[in-house]
Amino acid sequence: MDHEEVAASLAELGNTHRLAVFRFLVKAGHHGAPVGEIQKALDIPASTLSHHLSRMARVGLIKQEKHSRTIVCIPDYHHLQNLIGFLQAECCMGENMEPVEASL
Amino acid sequence: MDHEEVAASLAELGNTHRLAVFRFLVKAGHHGAPVGEIQKALDIPASTLSHHLSRMARVGLIKQEKHSRTIVCIPDYHHLQNLIGFLQAECCMGENMEPVEASL
DNA sequence: TCTATAATTCGATTAATCTAGAAATATAGG
DNA sequence: CCTATATTTCTAGATTAATCGAATTATAGA
Numbered sequence: 001m002d003h004e005e006v007a008a009s010l011a012e013l014g015n016t017h018r019l020a021v022f023r024f025l026v027k028a029g030h031h032g033a034p035v036g037e038i039q040k041a042l043d044i045p046a047s048t049l050s051h052h053l054s055r056m057a058r059v060g061l062i063k064q065e066k067h068s069r070t071i072v073c074i075p076d077y078h079h080l081q082n083l084i085g086f087l088q089a090e091c092c093m094g095e096n097m098e099p100v101e102a103s104l
Numbered sequence: 105m106d107h108e109e110v111a112a113s114l115a116e117l118g119n120t121h122r123l124a125v126f127r128f129l130v131k132a133g134h135h136g137a138p139v140g141e142i143q144k145a146l147d148i149p150a151s152t153l154s155h156h157l158s159r160m161a162r163v164g165l166i167k168q169e170k171h172s173r174t175i176v177c178i179p180d181y182h183h184l185q186n187l188i189g190f191l192q193a194e195c196c197m198g199e200n201m202e203p204v205e206a207s208l
Numbered sequence: 209t210c211t212a213t214a215a216t217t218c219g220a221t222t223a224a225t226c227t228a229g230a231a232a233t234a235t236a237g238g
Numbered sequence: 239c240c241t242a243t244a245t246t247t248c249t250a251g252a253t254t255a256a257t258c259g260a261a262t263t264a265t266a267g268a
Contacts, residue, residue, distance in 0.1 A: 003120065004120060007120045008118070009118070010114045010123070011114075011115060011119065013191075014111055015111060015255090016108060016111045019107065019111045023194055034214085035214075036213090036214060036215080039214095039215095046214085046216085047216075047257080047258055047259075047260090048256075049215095050216055051256075051257080051258095052256090055255095068264095068265065068266070069213065069264070069266065070213095071215065071216090077196060080194070080195040081196065084188055084191050084195065087187070087188050088188060090126070090130050091185065092184075121226090138244085138245095139244075140243090150228090150244085150245070150246085151227080151230090151245090151247080154245065154247085155225095155226080172234095173243065173245075174243095
């Protein structure tokens with residue numbers, strides 16, 4: 001993951017709605033959640049949500065699988081791991097840290 | 105660090121110039137670097153750089169100390185640690201990971 | 209085929225961000 | 239006091255992002 005890719009991914013996570021979507025998907029688990037479920041849970045207008053989801057998919061933060069009429073969104077843990085790894089190497093010169101409670 | 109604060113910090117890091125500045129400051133070490141030095145190293149026009157620095161300071165990514173005429177910028181490692189901690193709790197349900205090489 | 213549902217794309221508006229030159233501010237040193 | 243240096247603030251144009259209703263596409267099921 002290079003500089004530009006990292007910046008692009010951070011920018012996408014750096015939006016309240018998209019961060020909320022990602023957190024929701026992580027809570028939903030590795031099988032993800034369909035768009036409509038995200039929409040109901042977070043109460044974002046459908047077209048707005050669709051826009052945010054396509055941005056997240058574009059940089060690889062989520063994957064989307066179509067199952068008949070519904071589109072299931074799955075968070076890409078690996079992508080976020082790479083992102084965190086990059087920041088960790090940036091920040092603390094590679095030192096490990098304790099994970100901090102997320103105050104959900 | 106709450107949801108909004110995390111989103112705001114990620115958004116600031118999600119810009120190529122600002123990410124480059126932050127990386128430069130981390131490489132510079134805990135004593136940081138003056139604005140002019142950053143400017144020369146990254147070749148960003150002074151007014152543009154000043155704008156980016158003030159944004160980074162606003163969300164707490166860096167601190168700025170005035171020493172006579174020069175302003176020294178210092179990366180806030182603690183802030184980034186909190187950010188990483190939040191993402192780690194988000195992503196992997198608290199599991200630890202190996203840091204990944206940053207491909208500087 | 210008709211209808212209802214799931215989601216996207218279109219289109220238009222508003223808001224925010226990026227950029228950088230020019231002017232201003234602050235301060236060190238002669 | 240004057241000048242050079244460091245940096246910011248001002249200003250304005252260009253670009254990008256966010257928002258969301260309405261129209262559209264796709265598909266399941268009666």
